[in-house]
Amino acid sequence: xxxxxxxxxxxxxxxxxxxxxxxxxxxxxxxxxxxxxxxxxxxxxxxxxxxxxxxxxxxxxxxxxxxxxxxxxxxxxxxxxxxxxxxxxxxxxxxxxxxxxxxxxxxxxxxxxxxxxxxxxxxx
Numbered sequence: 193x194x195x196x197x198x199x200x201x202x203x204x205x206x207x208x209x210x211x212x213x214x215x216x217x218x219x220x221x222x223x224x225x226x227x228x229x230x231x232x233x234x235x236x237x238x239x240x241x242x243x244x245x246x247x248x249x250x251x252x253x254x255x256x257x258x259x260x261x262x263x264x265x266x267x268x269x270x271x272x273x274x275x276x277x278x279x280x281x282x283x284x285x286x287x288x289x290x291x292x293x294x295x296x297x298x299x300x301x302x303x304x305x306x307x308x309x310x311x312x313x314x315x316x
Contacts, residue, residue: 227266228269229268230258231270236316237313239311246308293306
């Protein structure tokens with residue numbers, strides 16, 4: 193999967209350079225563009241029960257693999273994602289929904305739809 197992302201980053205830079213086919217000249221044209229910034233949030237972990245369908249450790253491993261592949265060739269940079277403010281969340285979620293999640297007042301059914309148990313760590 194990391195090769196697919198590397199290819200996507202390469203194609204993204206090629207598109208920015210207006211390149212339709214690759215040759216040595218194409219790569220030198222792409223070098224003039226800055227690397228694609230990729231943000232990660234594997235610094236934040238939500239405590240989950242063993243065997244949960246969202247094993248948190250895998251996200252860090254995927255990021256590290258991509259970082260090893262993309263940074264040396266200057267295709268991408270990796271930056272910790274900033275924490276979202278409530279005002280950010282309400283641009284794409286209903287304000288009442290966000291408030292109920294933040295305060296831990298979801299019903300058990302709503303928590304199941306989220307995919308992991310509510311915890312203060314998931315709010316932070």
